[in-house]
Amino acid sequence: MSSFRLPKGGSIDRAKPLDFTFDGKPMQGFAGDTLASALLANGRQLVGRSFKYHRPRGILTAGAAEPNALVTIGEGGRTEANTRATLVELYSGLAAKSQNRWPSVDFDLGAVNSLLSPFLGAGFYYKTFMWPVAFWEKVYEPIIRKAAGLGRATYEPDPDSYEKWWAHCDLLVIGAGPAGLAAALTAGRAGARVILADEGFEPGGSLLSETALVGDRTAIDLLAHTLAELASLSNVRIFSRTTVFGWYDGNVFGALESVQKNTAVVDPNRPVERIWRIAAKHAILASGAEERPLVFGGNDTPGVMMAGAMRSYLNRQAIAPGKKTVIFTNDESGYRTATDLETAGLEVAAIVDARASGASSWSGRAPVFPGALVQDATGSKALTSVTVLKGGTPVTINADALAMSGGWSPIIHLACHRGAKPVWSDAKAAFLAPETLDGLTIAGSAAGVGSLEACLADGAGKATSALQALGFSSAAPAFALAADAATVAKPLWYVRGAKGKAFVDYQNDVHLKDLGLAVSEGYGHVELAKRYTTNGMATDQGKLSNINAIGILAEARKVSPADVGTTTFRPFYTPLSFGALTGASKGKHFQPVRKSPLHDWAKKNGAVFVETGLWYRSSWFPKTGETTWRESVDREVLNVRKNAGICDVSTLGKIEVFGKDAAEFLNRVYCNAFLKLPVGKARYGLMLREDGMIYDDGTTSRLSENHFFMTTTTAYAAGVMNHLEFCAQALWPDLDVQFASSTDQWAQIAVAGPKSRMILQTLVDEDISDAAFPFLGAKEVSLCGGTLTGRLFRISFSGELAYELAVPAGYGEAIADAIMEAGKPHGICPYGVEALGVMRIEKGHVTHSEINGTVIPSDLGFAKMVSATKPDFIGKAMLAREGMVADDRLSLVGVKPLDPATTFKTGSHILSDCATPSLENDQGYVSSSCYSPNLGSTIGLALVKHGPKRHGEHVTVWNDLKNEYTKAVLCSPVFFDPENGKLHG
Amino acid sequence: MVDFALVHRPALAGAKSGSFGAPATGNRITLAALPEGHVLQVLASKGSASLEELIRQIADGNKTAVRAYGPGQWFVVGDATLSPAEIAGKAALLSGKASIAEQSHGRIRIGMSGGSVEAALAKGTAVDLDRTKFPVGRSAMTLIGHISALITRTGDESFEVVVLRGFAESLWDELIQMSLEFGVDARATV
Amino acid sequence: MASLIACPHCGPRPKEEFTVRGDAGIIRPAPDAGEDAWYAYVYLRDNPRGRHKEHWHHTSGCRRWLIVERDTVTHAIYGVSDAAGAPSQGETA
Amino acid sequence: MIGAVTRDHIDMRYSAFSVFLNALRGNKGWKPAWRSPVPKNRYDVIIVGGGGHGLATAYYLAKEFGITNVAVLEKGYIGSGNVGRNTTIIRSNYLLQGNNPFYELSMKLWEGLEQDFNFNAMVSQRGVLNLYHSDAQRDAYTRRGNAMRLHGVDADLLDRNAVRQMLPFLDFDNARFPIQGALMQKRGGTVRHDAVAWGYARGADTRGVDIIQNCEVTGIRRENGRVVGVDTSQGFIGCGKLALAAAGNSTVVADMVDMKLPIESHVLQAFVSEGLKPFIDNVVTFGAGHFYVSQSDKGGLVFGGDIDGYNSYAQRGNLATVEHVAEAGVAMIPALSRVRVLRSWGGVMDMSMDGSPIIDRTHIDNLYLNAGWCYGGFKATPASGFCYAHLIAKNEPHETGRAFRLDRFARGRMIDEKGVGSQPNLH
Numbered sequence A: 001m002s003s004f005r006l007p008k009g010g011s012i013d014r015a016k017p018l019d020f021t022f023d024g025k026p027m028q029g030f031a032g033d034t035l036a037s038a039l040l041a042n043g044r045q046l047v048g049r050s051f052k053y054h055r056p057r058g059i060l061t062a063g064a065a066e067p068n069a070l071v072t073i074g075e076g077g078r079t080e081a082n083t084r085a086t087l088v089e090l091y092s093g094l095a096a097k098s099q100n101r102w103p104s105v106d107f108d109l110g111a112v113n114s115l116l117s118p119f120l121g122a123g124f125y126y127k128t129f130m131w132p133v134a135f136w137e138k139v140y141e142p143i144i145r146k147a148a149g150l151g152r153a154t155y156e157p158d159p160d161s162y163e164k165w166w167a168h169c170d171l172l173v174i175g176a177g178p179a180g181l182a183a184a185l186t187a188g189r190a191g192a193r194v195i196l197a198d199e200g201f202e203p204g205g206s207l208l209s210e211t212a213l214v215g216d217r218t219a220i221d222l223l224a225h226t227l228a229e230l231a232s233l234s235n236v237r238i239f240s241r242t243t244v245f246g247w248y249d250g251n252v253f254g255a256l257e258s259v260q261k262n263t264a265v266v267d268p269n270r271p272v273e274r275i276w277r278i279a280a281k282h283a284i285l286a287s288g289a290e291e292r293p294l295v296f297g298g299n300d301t302p303g304v305m306m307a308g309a310m311r312s313y314l315n316r317q318a319i320a321p322g323k324k325t326v327i328f329t330n331d332e333s334g335y336r337t338a339t340d341l342e343t344a345g346l347e348v349a350a351i352v353d354a355r356a357s358g359a360s361s362w363s364g365r366a367p368v369f370p371g372a373l374v375q376d377a378t379g380s381k382a383l384t385s386v387t388v389l390k391g392g393t394p395v396t397i398n399a400d401a402l403a404m405s406g407g408w409s410p411i412i413h414l415a416c417h418r419g420a421k422p423v424w425s426d427a428k429a430a431f432l433a434p435e436t437l438d439g440l441t442i443a444g445s446a447a448g449v450g451s452l453e454a455c456l457a458d459g460a461g462k463a464t465s466a467l468q469a470l471g472f473s474s475a476a477p478a479f480a481l482a483a484d485a486a487t488v489a490k491p492l493w494y495v496r497g498a499k500g501k502a503f504v505d506y507q508n509d510v511h512l513k514d515l516g517l518a519v520s521e522g523y524g525h526v527e528l529a530k531r532y533t534t535n536g537m538a539t540d541q542g543k544l545s546n547i548n549a550i551g552i553l554a555e556a557r558k559v560s561p562a563d564v565g566t567t568t569f570r571p572f573y574t575p576l577s578f579g580a581l582t583g584a585s586k587g588k589h590f591q592p593v594r595k596s597p598l599h600d601w602a603k604k605n606g607a608v609f610v611e612t613g614l615w616y617r618s619s620w621f622p623k624t625g626e627t628t629w630r631e632s633v634d635r636e637v638l639n640v641r642k643n644a645g646i647c648d649v650s651t652l653g654k655i656e657v658f659g660k661d662a663a664e665f666l667n668r669v670y671c672n673a674f675l676k677l678p679v680g681k682a683r684y685g686l687m688l689r690e691d692g693m694i695y696d697d698g699t700t701s702r703l704s705e706n707h708f709f710m711t712t713t714t715a716y717a718a719g720v721m722n723h724l725e726f727c728a729q730a731l732w733p734d735l736d737v738q739f740a741s742s743t744d745q746w747a748q749i750a751v752a753g754p755k756s757r758m759i760l761q762t763l764v765d766e767d768i769s770d771a772a773f774p775f776l777g778a779k780e781v782s783l784c785g786g787t788l789t790g791r792l793f794r795i796s797f798s799g800e801l802a803y804e805l806a807v808p809a810g811y812g813e814a815i816a817d818a819i820m821e822a823g824k825p826h827g828i829c830p831y832g833v834e835a836l837g838v839m840r841i842e843k844g845h846v847t848h849s850e851i852n853g854t855v856i857p858s859d860l861g862f863a864k865m866v867s868a869t870k871p872d873f874i875g876k877a878m879l880a881r882e883g884m885v886a887d888d889r890l891s892l893v894g895v896k897p898l899d900p901a902t903t904f905k906t907g908s909h910i911l912s913d914c915a916t917p918s919l920e921n922d923q924g925y926v927s928s929s930c931y932s933p934n935l936g937s938t939i940g941l942a943l944v945k946h947g948p949k950r951h952g953e954h955v956t957v958w959n960d961l962k963n964e965y966t967k968a969v970l971c972s973p974v975f976f977d978p979e980n981g982k983l984h985g
Numbered sequence B: 001m002v003d004f005a006l007v008h009r010p011a012l013a014g015a016k017s018g019s020f021g022a023p024a025t026g027n028r029i030t031l032a033a034l035p036e037g038h039v040l041q042v043l044a045s046k047g048s049a050s051l052e053e054l055i056r057q058i059a060d061g062n063k064t065a066v067r068a069y070g071p072g073q074w075f076v077v078g079d080a081t082l083s084p085a086e087i088a089g090k091a092a093l094l095s096g097k098a099s100i101a102e103q104s105h106g107r108i109r110i111g112m113s114g115g116s117v118e119a120a121l122a123k124g125t126a127v128d129l130d131r132t133k134f135p136v137g138r139s140a141m142t143l144i145g146h147i148s149a150l151i152t153r154t155g156d157e158s159f160e161v162v163v164l165r166g167f168a169e170s171l172w173d174e175l176i177q178m179s180l181e182f183g184v185d186a187r188a189t190v
Numbered sequence C: 001m002a003s004l005i006a007c008p009h010c011g012p013r014p015k016e017e018f019t020v021r022g023d024a025g026i027i028r029p030a031p032d033a034g035e036d037a038w039y040a041y042v043y044l045r046d047n048p049r050g051r052h053k054e055h056w057h058h059t060s061g062c063r064r065w066l067i068v069e070r071d072t073v074t075h076a077i078y079g080v081s082d083a084a085g086a087p088s089q090g091e092t093a
Numbered sequence D: 001m002i003g004a005v006t007r008d009h010i011d012m013r014y015s016a017f018s019v020f021l022n023a024l025r026g027n028k029g030w031k032p033a034w035r036s037p038v039p040k041n042r043y044d045v046i047i048v049g050g051g052g053h054g055l056a057t058a059y060y061l062a063k064e065f066g067i068t069n070v071a072v073l074e075k076g077y078i079g080s081g082n083v084g085r086n087t088t089i090i091r092s093n094y095l096l097q098g099n100n101p102f103y104e105l106s107m108k109l110w111e112g113l114e115q116d117f118n119f120n121a122m123v124s125q126r127g128v129l130n131l132y133h134s135d136a137q138r139d140a141y142t143r144r145g146n147a148m149r150l151h152g153v154d155a156d157l158l159d160r161n162a163v164r165q166m167l168p169f170l171d172f173d174n175a176r177f178p179i180q181g182a183l184m185q186k187r188g189g190t191v192r193h194d195a196v197a198w199g200y201a202r203g204a205d206t207r208g209v210d211i212i213q214n215c216e217v218t219g220i221r222r223e224n225g226r227v228v229g230v231d232t233s234q235g236f237i238g239c240g241k242l243a244l245a246a247a248g249n250s251t252v253v254a255d256m257v258d259m260k261l262p263i264e265s266h267v268l269q270a271f272v273s274e275g276l277k278p279f280i281d282n283v284v285t286f287g288a289g290h291f292y293v294s295q296s297d298k299g300g301l302v303f304g305g306d307i308d309g310y311n312s313y314a315q316r317g318n319l320a321t322v323e324h325v326a327e328a329g330v331a332m333i334p335a336l337s338r339v340r341v342l343r344s345w346g347g348v349m350d351m352s353m354d355g356s357p358i359i360d361r362t363h364i365d366n367l368y369l370n371a372g373w374c375y376g377g378f379k380a381t382p383a384s385g386f387c388y389a390h391l392i393a394k395n396e397p398h399e400t401g402r403a404f405r406l407d408r409f410a411r412g413r414m415i416d417e418k419g420v421g422s423q424p425n426l427h
């Protein structure tokens, strides 16, 4: 049925019918409809149920402030709950469902809450549900949670894509109504880079529903001409369907563009939503004004609507609000609605004007009742009649529609996102944004300007001054100055003596009495009242309700709204999807991937990869037939120790250090000596934090007098680089030292095992015999008969005779292949970080499992490395503190089970033998552990009180989480080849 | 020694090539892996006076070969591969005034061009790439999404992006993603 | 602040490109300055309501350490300079 | 021992019955939850800061130690600080000896709190899960979980499948950093933040404590080395002892006696989504990015991430951080993509140099300090109030809070759970 759609009029395209469904029922609308207008056209007034009392609710507004018409649209992974029907551009195939009702929106059992309402007053839940204690989680909370909430979200992933985009402009204009258009046109003509953003699916704001003339042209005509000229200006960009949601520091604005929310068929090449970060030299906020609802009994009955919204539906979508309309107004705008209704041939039963004076001029047919009030609106699921208090006596008027206008509140939300507090103006009877805001000017009715001409002039004028400040001296206002004809009425916060519930916050069901209760219970502060009653905390964030709540609090507290003040305006202006905020960084693309130059080499050798920060590292190389990772790792370890192995260590951080003072610099950032490190030598270095804790470790080699090559751990590569730059630039700018990260330049390959020299010698042109190239040698070498130059280091993490060979990344795979080839006869195998881990634990070498930010060198047996002679190095001073020299510090030991058949895990705690488990008895913990195929037992490194003094002591390795209590013995952390015979082999 | 051929493996060898996104639009984007020639990171020694002139001398003459990205820091890039000896020669020229870090394998160059190339890049970087603000030859080290890279305008409708080798493939995918709505032809092999 | 920081070398850049370290007022004491001086250097920072100088690192840009002078209440930025006094390059944006 | 109980208190006991009775009387019978007294000239104890900790301290001073001539001075409204703007997570899953027993004491106090102060604070022990995504994280949680068990605190280490059964909607199939499991504390959960402030305020008020809002302390007066009172926006008020509980503004107040603290103030943002039907039943924290979430009883998903990273006294944050948090959220729960975020806000936190708090005396012998709570102070509210009250009343630290000393940094006895050292924005 389409009786509510007038046969002619409006800007809808009747040639383009669009099919959609509501609660499964097929309906039809036209291009140019919003979901809300289409529902109205189909006679659907009752569209939702309220939060607490489940009252039937109809469409109240035509915009972002809508508290009632929240529906769920879309299916599966595209399901969107709590969607404002008033902002949804109708498209064919749209499927909408009502919310918070059971079994149906027309018959909702939840409505019994209405009968209980006396017991469900503000904050009732703070006063009860406390007994019995166990009942909260089990009984009360589940019931409350089920009742609460509005729509239901899907658990399915979102099939669509999102993105982010930066934009830069001289002037950002927020809102494309008369004020915004005038500002944009003025700036556009002056040649400034302009962005004009409006949340609507077509620009124009109130002009789109305006019937008044501007001079001699219609508003629509004015709009068309202005848009045409703006389109012709290459320096102006118009963003429709784009809501500016936040104003951030540095004059950056966040905006949400809905790109494909108006179609059922999504083009995968484009996002459905896109976030703009707009860096604007200046911005003009022309966001308009919000019409104030009036607070009277049953003001939430379906059929009651904001006067401006009713007018918008009538003029834009040719929707008749009903057959018989009553207007309840406190200012002029009610009359504009009345005029347009009568022009459209609809009956206006009465104009109830709260102002004693009544209208300045009214030439329409409808009777006007000056100084009268609507006390109650009645009707269960739709409005049937209105009780008007006229000269003190109630009269009942039958009507199926009621338009209300309590006056206007400027929309200053964004202007207050950066801490500015709104200021109450008695003259405007409204809260205004502060006059002076850096980078932002308010224009049009957002600045309290009333009439259309005045808004045009205001927008143009404000743009002119903003542009002049930006140096566009030529800027001239696009519209002439005009006086503001509009009058401002004394606000009417609520109607006394209503019988029905008089709602202030529709969506959260906060009514007049709740606010009264808040005041009498001591929650009268506007912020406390908000939190106690939840007024303004719904999805509309009180766009309609806050101002009335403030007025009501003011009266109850007998102060002015100025003294009550507003609650804090916070982003977002309207709610924002996680998807949009996330953009393209989701799923596997949550973070970028960083790949070693040997990634594909490892892959073709069958590596199993593991995420290590952003890197993927090869953890082991299973051979066919191996069923568990342990099998592979054991084999790799044994083979490296017996023959040789090759391992990708390219992810280690590598930093080239240049400069005359490079040596002096390194001497200051490492706790051990580096000044006299000879050219051609590598040295293990410990880097401390200024608080004395070990920060990172690695080997650093001197390639020439003023050129060092530093390696860091994979995890700390970036941090160490920042740290070095801080020391060089902020602490010691007088030193001549420069850094270049060369991590990605080199493929670094560890070749370890008794046969590693033999194998490498086949590739390296120079002699690398022990004599020619002893332990800790480091030099540039020529490879494969001079085809390539690399860097060779004789360093060992595995404890074997071992080398690290660095070659230009692009040749990494070729060289790795060559090494494998050369190693074949010697039984070489690739090994991963797991085997590396086993071998380093066997040797008692520490990693960040031990270097966890709370250990100092002596904790790990490095006391001797800390230079006593250096006058200064990072971390020196703090090592002297009592707590750092105290002997109860946890320090490094080895630990192994008494019975090799038993095992333990990292993270287990250490208890003295037979001690009762308690924090007091906690002796430390296992920091690393593994199965050692060489010792045929689990082994571990542990940090234990008095550790080194306790070798040989029996302890319990306590892992209560896994009910695993292992008898073990503390020992030296070096389990394998303590004399380092193999290392020097 | 073993006899073997020194095969070079390009960083983007595994990256995807082809045409993606919107069907032919006027403003298609072209994405191309550039030759892994030379990338030299030049770092001025403390107290060196302006070195621009000297540095131009170690470059290959191309008008966008020298790319400043901070005080006393440049990248010098070109298509030709340089031998260690050649690089040593250039280092000698700067000796005492600046150092050279070989990054020819550590940094990967990607060419990006087309009518909407500015728009596509603006999805990644906050740098205002407007032609008047960011003319040909201008460079900026910046974040593109989550990856930092050096952007250089090489022409009215063409840019070059220099990125860490390890991130090259990830950035490549992101650049394609950013270009989908315009349509993109990607060539990962030189 | 921090939506855009005007790096003296690179021009206005977003927070994501920077790493914040904190109070730029503290000066590293001499090695023998004594416990109190060192405790103060490592653990005590200015934490004013209002004007404050901080060390920011342009990690994803020129990799210079900067001194950002800003207001901790309004987030207004008064100035950004190079920590080592390197002259600002012809800024690129 | 029990503090003074006024008649008023008995009249106004909250119960299902009182709600029913008052409803019949048209809800006209309710009295203010706390008075708005004019400040007296002098109090035995003045507490600076009407947040959770200040109010809890006042409550326990009155209830446990019978000290009722107490004023809580709050520059804004009660709960305007972090207690009224946090993500409401409570847990006692700490690693280190200094912390673990303290937070467990707090948990025990939460468990009896509502009956104790007769206010429903919706203490909801719905379980806290910390996800892990790598062997290293698993090992760290193993160590932590066992430390908890050593103190008799409940802890469970769940593997991937156990987590998947509880939370099937997490990203198990397409994640950049696959979920391997979680450390769970069943007794962890959430508490209605505002109700904590209101409940303690009401409880303290009925025991005679003066709660004075809109009263900013602007100066601290000293005579021969002792504090004698404070200058406030409502004039001078004398005191026998002065107790600071100013959280994010701690250093500002400490500056009034030229006391430098090892604390920086940083902004942490929090967020709430539109109201939804039950979506997630537990508290879940992501291990591969900064994100934690729970659902409020009103239906909003309450979530947060990491601090913005720069010193700030503005209770508002930066868009980049908002986006970072959302990215982590969708990485953890892909279905969040179409959920809309309703509101974002910030709070100013007192970040200490080791991430742990300070409850201690100061160099001025009647001036006490409670600060350095970082992200963690809401869960600490009851224990903090309890231990701080003990310290103020007896001038002796309570056994359980004694590790939180101000001189621990100088002594090299930091309590650094994260191991990142004196870099507050990393804790």
Ligand SMILES: Cc1cc2nc3c(=O)[nH]c(=O)nc-3n(C[C@H](O)[C@H](O)[C@H](O)COP(=O)(O)OP(=O)(O)OC[C@H]3O[C@@H](n4cnc5c(N)ncnc54)[C@H](O)[C@@H]3O)c2cc1C
Residues within 6 Å of the ligand: D048, D049, D050, D051, D052, D053, D054, D073, D074, D075, D076, D077, D078, D079, D080, D081, D082, D083, D084, D085, D086, D087, D088, D089, D090, D215, D216, D217, D218, D245, D246, D247, D248, D249, D253, D268, D269, D270, D304, D346, D347, D348, D349, D373, D374, D375, D376, D377, D378, D379, D380
């Ligand atoms: C966004 C956010 C999320 C958080 N999430 C959690 C969480 O999930 N779990 C958790 O355990 N913790 C969390 N925290 C931390 C926790 O909220 C705080 O550590 C804790 O609330 C601090 O104690 P408080 O309640 O006393 O602080 P506050 O509530 O801030 O109390 C301090 C009070 O002192 C007042 N004040 C300051 N200066 C003066 C003065 N000069 N005169 C008078 N009054 C003054 C302030 O107005 C304020 O009301 C979070 C914090 C934030 C900001």
Ligand SMILES: NC(=O)c1ccc[n+]([C@@H]2O[C@H](COP(=O)([O-])OP(=O)(O)OC[C@H]3O[C@@H](n4cnc5c(N)ncnc54)[C@H](O)[C@@H]3O)[C@@H](O)[C@H]2O)c1
Residues within 6 Å of the ligand: A174, A175, A176, A177, A178, A179, A180, A197, A198, A199, A200, A204, A205, A206, A207, A210, A242, A243, A244, A245, A286, A287, A288, A289, A290, A332, A333, A408, A411, A414, A443, A444, A445, A446, A449, A450, A451, A452, A453, A455, A486, A573
């Ligand atoms: N006192 C009165 O009688 C009264 C009061 C209000 C308005 N009016 C009339 O309404 C008109 C006001 O003109 P105007 O230009 O100031 O306002 P407008 O309402 O015509 O235009 C404001 C536009 O801004 C958009 N907008 C608001 N917030 C936004 C955001 N965050 N992001 C993107 N877009 C946003 C709105 O969708 C709207 O299109 C005048 O014609 C005036 O006469 C009269």
Ligand SMILES: Cc1cc2nc3c(=O)[nH]c(=O)nc-3n(C[C@H](O)[C@H](O)[C@H](O)COP(=O)(O)O)c2cc1C
Residues within 6 Å of the ligand: A527, A536, A537, A538, A541, A567, A568, A570, D084, D085, D086, D087, D088, D193, D270, D272, D296, D298, D300, D302, D315, D342, D343, D344, D345, D346
């Ligand atoms: C746990 C929690 C839940 C919240 N839920 C809502 C909510 O449902 N709606 C809302 O508007 N604000 C909600 N808020 C945010 C508050 O409105 C407010 O922004 C926050 O307490 C900070 O105060 P301020 O914004 O006044 O500075 C919530 C806050 C918290 C701490």
Ligand SMILES: [Zn+2]
Residues within 6 Å of the ligand: C007, C008, C009, C010, C011, C058, C061, C062, C063, C064
């Ligand atoms: Zn920079």
